[in-house]
Amino acid sequence: MVIKASDLVEDESLAFFQLVYTNYKKAEHTIGGYQDRHFLIGGRPVRLRFAGNGLASALTPALAHLETAPAERPELTILAWDSASSNSALPSVLKRYFDSLGEWWDHLGRRGEIRELTNDRFRFAYHLGPNIFSGLDLQENLGLYWVQDASALPYYEIGSPLRTILHWWADGGDYQFVHAGAVGLESGGVLLVGRGGSGKSTTALAALDAGLLYASDDYCLIRTDPEPYVFSVYNTAKLRGEADVKRFAHLAAMVSNKSRLENDKALLFLNDHFPKQITRGFCLKAILLPVVTQGKETRLVATGAGAALTALAPSTLFQLPSAGSAAIKTMSRLAQRVPAYQLELGTDLANAASVIKDLLLGK
Amino acid sequence: MKILGYFSIKRPDVVYETIDGETVIVNLENGVYYSLRNSGVDVWNLVEAGANLDELTDLIAGRYEASPEYIRKVIAELLTAFQQEGLVQVASTRQTISQAPPSPAAGAKLKFDPPIFEKYSDLQELLLLDPIHEVDEEGWPHKAEEDGAESGDQS
Numbered sequence A: 001m002v003i004k005a006s007d008l009v010e011d012e013s014l015a016f017f018q019l020v021y022t023n024y025k026k027a028e029h030t031i032g033g034y035q036d037r038h039f040l041i042g043g044r045p046v047r048l049r050f051a052g053n054g055l056a057s058a059l060t061p062a063l064a065h066l067e068t069a070p071a072e073r074p075e076l077t078i079l080a081w082d083s084a085s086s087n088s089a090l091p092s093v094l095k096r097y098f099d100s101l102g103e104w105w106d107h108l109g110r111r112g113e114i115r116e117l118t119n120d121r122f123r124f125a126y127h128l129g130p131n132i133f134s135g136l137d138l139q140e141n142l143g144l145y146w147v148q149d150a151s152a153l154p155y156y157e158i159g160s161p162l163r164t165i166l167h168w169w170a171d172g173g174d175y176q177f178v179h180a181g182a183v184g185l186e187s188g189g190v191l192l193v194g195r196g197g198s199g200k201s202t203t204a205l206a207a208l209d210a211g212l213l214y215a216s217d218d219y220c221l222i223r224t225d226p227e228p229y230v231f232s233v234y235n236t237a238k239l240r241g242e243a244d245v246k247r248f249a250h251l252a253a254m255v256s257n258k259s260r261l262e263n264d265k266a267l268l269f270l271n272d273h274f275p276k277q278i279t280r281g282f283c284l285k286a287i288l289l290p291v292v293t294q295g296k297e298t299r300l301v302a303t304g305a306g307a308a309l310t311a312l313a314p315s316t317l318f319q320l321p322s323a324g325s326a327a328i329k330t331m332s333r334l335a336q337r338v339p340a341y342q343l344e345l346g347t348d349l350a351n352a353a354s355v356i357k358d359l360l361l362g363k
Numbered sequence B: 001m002k003i004l005g006y007f008s009i010k011r012p013d014v015v016y017e018t019i020d021g022e023t024v025i026v027n028l029e030n031g032v033y034y035s036l037r038n039s040g041v042d043v044w045n046l047v048e049a050g051a052n053l054d055e056l057t058d059l060i061a062g063r064y065e066a067s068p069e070y071i072r073k074v075i076a077e078l079l080t081a082f083q084q085e086g087l088v089q090v091a092s093t094r095q096t097i098s099q100a101p102p103s104p105a106a107g108a109k110l111k112f113d114p115p116i117f118e119k120y121s122d123l124q125e126l127l128l129l130d131p132i133h134e135v136d137e138e139g140w141p142h143k144a145e146e147d148g149a150e151s152g153d154q155s
Helices: A005-031 A054-059 A061-066 A092-103 A155-159 A163-170 A200-209 A241-247 A249-254 A305-319 A325-337 A349-361 B039-048 B053-063 B068-084
Strands: A035-041 A044-051 A076-082 A122-127 A132-137 A142-147 A175-185 A188-193 A213-216 A219-223 A229-231 A236-239 A266-269 A281-292 A299-303 A340-345 B006-009 B014-019 B022-027 B032-037 B088-091 B116-120
Touching: A005 A044, A005 A076, A005 A092, A005 A122, A005 A132, A005 A142, A035 A061, A044 A054, A054 A061, A054 A076, A054 A155, A061 A155, A061 A266, A122 A163, A132 A163, A142 A163, A155 A266, A163 A175, A163 A219, A175 A200, A175 A281, A175 A305, A175 A325, A175 A349, A188 A200, A188 A305, A188 A349, A200 A213, A200 A236, A200 A241, A200 A281, A200 A340, A200 A349, A213 A219, A213 A229, A213 A281, A219 A325, A236 A241, A236 A249, A241 A249, A249 A266, A281 A305, A281 A325, A281 A349, A299 A349, A305 A325, A305 A340, A305 B014, A305 B022, A305 B032, A325 B014, A340 A349, B006 B039, B014 B039, B022 B039, B032 B039, B039 B053, B039 B068, B053 B068, B068 B088
Parallel strands: A044 A076, A076 A142, A188 A281, A281 A340
Antiparallel strands: A035 A044, A122 A132, A132 A142, A175 A188, A175 A213, A175 A219, A219 A229, A229 A281, A236 A266, A299 A340, B006 B088, B014 B022, B022 B032, B032 B116
């Protein structure tokens, strides 16, 4: 019998996946069952299976607008559990391995990839800090998501949950998870791109206020062909500090994490409050690069596809484990398919929303 | 700094894409990204094809209006910067698949615009970085002007 080195690597990854999977089954057994919820991600049926209540209530509000009737054949199943609410500890070998990743984090890739176990079939990541484990078997379309205690999840994970597994699964071909906001009309919308603090969230909220459709404030899924399209993944909005709370005072009552604002940004699940304005997606008409200015009026200045790619690609790549050459190529194709504008944001935010609306209506 | 030998791009940590006359280069290992424009795009494409300094000089001098000595000096500086930034590696033999770099463009020569190579370090906090490996921001290429002072934020 000849065993190739590549088989051995896969076997080790498979054995590791099975070890974590066995812990999920143990949690399910301890709890005495599971709870299934079904969603359409990028238009495709995904099943989330929860053992224990901890994660179901933490991870599903951001996806609520995509919830759907049970699909006969989900294209992806994610098993999610936390040790605290399922009352099931990790086996000691796994616990020691996770602990060692925290101490010797050079073993992790810069974006949390567990490098030694990642291959063509399996993806693994460990998010240090909140200590979130994500795994995906691309052959079986089976994901694993574990945390020690769901009640300790950070706000950004509750705001854009499961994004590591969803990006591994959804990306490829014409599809790519991106770090971008998205707002628009039924006939089409815009992508808001740029680093944190560039004005994406504020612009998205201003658009919501003006009655536009809302698809994203930081992560969404794009498709380049047959025509550029944006899929909403999360109906989350965030208020950044006191300035946003002042600007959007009417939203303050809707904040979901009021008791944790000392350390967290304020999170809102807009589907609970503006269901008619939350969209599952729209055709993409333009890419906007928000820039905060001191002027009152907002204006659009045409810019190049290179500037759009520079605003979109690095922040996307740095936040998605294992994303690489294929991802930047997909984003580049997108940037070449639609025009790009710098959105010079004035202080009058209602004006910013009407500038976007006029662009989409061709005025 | 060794600028003799054959260059190749450090894959898979370095990803890049040329669009609209600009090459966006992203180093996934240290969270730094770059915008490369003008004749720098040609240099990058030739590095991708596996050229050495002599070939780069001949090919760029065949395409642009400037003295080969000046072009060689500018290219050597850019190659040194690529190396300092950890974007390329150099070997004594050709590393890439393409055996022969593309020929110079036929017809009239273009005006030579020196490369513009801008560096952005504003997103490094998004990565899990070991402080002792942080890159030196001094010297060439210059750090591009950064807008928006906020950092440490994911949205």
